[in-house]
Amino acid sequence: MTILGPRSAAREHLIPHFTPESIWSEDQWPVLDRGDGAYVWTVDGERFLDGLSGLFCNNLGHGRTDLVEAMTTQAARLPFGPCWGMTHTAAIAAADAVTGFAPAGLDRVFFVSSGSEAVESAIKLARCFHVANDEPQRTTVIARRWAYHGTTLGALSATGIPKLRAPFEPLLRGVVHAANTREVDDPALAIEDAILAAGPETVSMVLAEPVQNGGGALVPPPGYWEELRAICDRHGVLLCADEVITGFGRIGASFASERFAARPDLMTFAKGVTSAYVPMGGVITTDALVDRITSSPMGSFLHGSTFGAHPIAAAVAVATIDALRREAIPERVREREPALRARLADLTAAHDCVGEVRGCGFFYAIELTQSRARGVALTPEQSGELLGGLLTRWIWEEHLLIRADDRGATMLVIAPPLTSDDAVLTELLDAVSRILDRVDAYVARLGS
Numbered sequence: 001m002t003i004l005g006p007r008s009a010a011r012e013h014l015i016p017h018f019t020p021e022s023i024w025s026e027d028q029w030p031v032l033d034r035g036d037g038a039y040v041w042t043v044d045g046e047r048f049l050d051g052l053s054g055l056f057c058n059n060l061g062h063g064r065t066d067l068v069e070a071m072t073t074q075a076a077r078l079p080f081g082p083c084w085g086m087t088h089t090a091a092i093a094a095a096d097a098v099t100g101f102a103p104a105g106l107d108r109v110f111f112v113s114s115g116s117e118a119v120e121s122a123i124k125l126a127r128c129f130h131v132a133n134d135e136p137q138r139t140t141v142i143a144r145r146w147a148y149h150g151t152t153l154g155a156l157s158a159t160g161i162p163k164l165r166a167p168f169e170p171l172l173r174g175v176v177h178a179a180n181t182r183e184v185d186d187p188a189l190a191i192e193d194a195i196l197a198a199g200p201e202t203v204s205m206v207l208a209e210p211v212q213n214g215g216g217a218l219v220p221p222p223g224y225w226e227e228l229r230a231i232c233d234r235h236g237v238l239l240c241a242d243e244v245i246t247g248f249g250r251i252g253a254s255f256a257s258e259r260f261a262a263r264p265d266l267m268t269f270a271k272g273v274t275s276a277y278v279p280m281g282g283v284i285t286t287d288a289l290v291d292r293i294t295s296s297p298m299g300s301f302l303h304g305s306t307f308g309a310h311p312i313a314a315a316v317a318v319a320t321i322d323a324l325r326r327e328a329i330p331e332r333v334r335e336r337e338p339a340l341r342a343r344l345a346d347l348t349a350a351h352d353c354v355g356e357v358r359g360c361g362f363f364y365a366i367e368l369t370q371s372r373a374r375g376v377a378l379t380p381e382q383s384g385e386l387l388g389g390l391l392t393r394w395i396w397e398e399h400l401l402i403r404a405d406d407r408g409a410t411m412l413v414i415a416p417p418l419t420s421d422d423a424v425l426t427e428l429l430d431a432v433s434r435i436l437d438r439v440d441a442y443v444a445r446l447g448s
C-alpha cells in the first residue's frame with residue numbers, strides 16, 4: 001500500500017476553491033492542522049501568522065473555549081431544528097443578539113449559511129417588497145465594478161469581477177455595474193446615473209460594500225453613503241450594505257454602516273458573525289419591509305433553506321456577539337487603528353514599490369507599483385509574475401498567511417484577527433516589510 005503525503009492525498013479527492021492548478025500541483029502550500037489565537041500550525045509542524053483571519057472571518061482567533069462550549073452545549077441540547085414552519089430557542093436568541101448589535105432601526109434578521117446566500121436572500125427580499133407594493137417590475141440591481149458579492153449564480157450576477165463571471169454568462173438579467181468609489185470623482189452620481197439609465201421604476205436595490213474589497217479596501221469618500229440614501233429615497237429604490245467582511249467589528253465599529261453613517265434598508269452579513277467557528281450568514285432589515293411583505297397576498301417571505309438559523313451556528317453567534325461586547329472588540333480595533341496606519345505609512349515611505357495603502361480598522365490593501373517616486377506602474381508582465389506565484393511564495397517563506405490579490409490592482413491584503421495585540425501586529429508588519437523589500441529588489445533587478 002502506498003502511503004500518500006497530505007498534499008498528494010488532497011489531490012486524490014479534494015477539489016479546492018479558487019486554487020490555480022500551478023499551485024495545487026506543487027507541494028508548497030500549507031496544510032493546516034491546528035490553531036491558537038492568531039497562529040495556525042501546518043501538518044509539517046510549521047507555525048504561520050494568520051494575517052487574513054482565515055478569509056476575513058476568524059475574527060476572534062483560534063482556540064476560543066467560549067465559542068467551543070457554545071457549540072457543544074447546543075449540540076448536546078438540540079443539534080438541529082428547522083426555522084421553517086416553526087423555530088427554536090437558539091434562533092430566537094441569535095436574532096435578538098444580531099439585531100441588538102446592528103444599527104438602530106434594523107430589527108429583523110433572516111439567517112442563512114454563507115455570504116453568497118445572504119446576498120441572494122437580500123436580492124429576493126427586496127423583490128418581494130416591490131411585489132408587495134404592486135411594483136413587480138422593480139427587479140434591477142445596481143452593484144459596482146470590481147465588487148465581490150459571492151459565487152452562487154445570483155450572487156455572482158452582482159459580483160463585478162470580469163474573470164469570475166465570464167465562464168458563467170449569461171447570468172441573472174438586470175444587474176448593472178456602476179463605477180466604484182475609486183473610479184470616478186463623484187461615485188454617488190455614477191450610481192444615480194445608472195438608476196436613471198436603467199429606468200428608476202425598474203430598479204429594485206443598490207448593493208454596495210461599505211469598504212469594497214475588490215479594487216483594494218476602497219474606503220468611501222465623506223458623505224457617500226448619505227448621498228446613496230438620498231438617491232435611493234428619490235427613486236423608491238432599496239439600499240443594501242453588504243457587510244459580509246465589514247460587519248462584527250472588522251472596521252472598528254459594530255458594522256461599517258455605523259461608522260459611515262449609512263442608513264441601509266438591508267444589511268447582509270456572514271463570516272465574523274460566528275467568528276467562522278461554524279458557517280452562518282444572513283440579512284438584517286427593517287420591521288416596515290418585513291411587515292409590508294407578510295401583510296401582502298404573499299403572506300410570507302417566499303424563501304428558505306434547511307440549514308438557515310442552524311441551532312449550533314445560532315448558539316455560536318450569540319457567544320461571538322457576547323465576546324465582541326465583553327472584550328469591547330470594535331472599540332479596541334478603533335483604538336489601534338492610528339498606530340496600525342502609522343506603521344503602514346512607514347512601510348510606504350520605506351518602499352518605492354508601494355503605490356498606496358488603503359483601508360481602515362483591521363482591513364488594508366497595499367497596492368504595488370513599479371516606482372511611486374517616478375510614477376511608474378508595474379507592467380502587465382511584472383504583475384503577472386508577482387501574482388503568478390512570486391508573492392505567494394515570499395508570503396509563505398515569511399510563515400505568513402495574507403492575500404496577494406489581482407482584483408482591480410496588484411495588492412497585498414491584510415486583515416488580522418481583531419484580537420491581535422501589539423506583538424502580533426508588529427510581527428505581521430515586519431514580515432510584510434520584508435516582502436516589500438523583495439518586491440523593491442525584484443523591480444530594481446528588472447529595471448537595471
Ligand code: PLP
Pocket residue numbers: 114115116117119148149150151209213242243244245270271
Ligand atoms: N459578500 C462579500 C462582501 C464578501 O466578501 C463575500 C466573501 O468573501 C461574500 C459576499 C460571499 O460570501 P461566502 O464566501 O460566504 O459565500
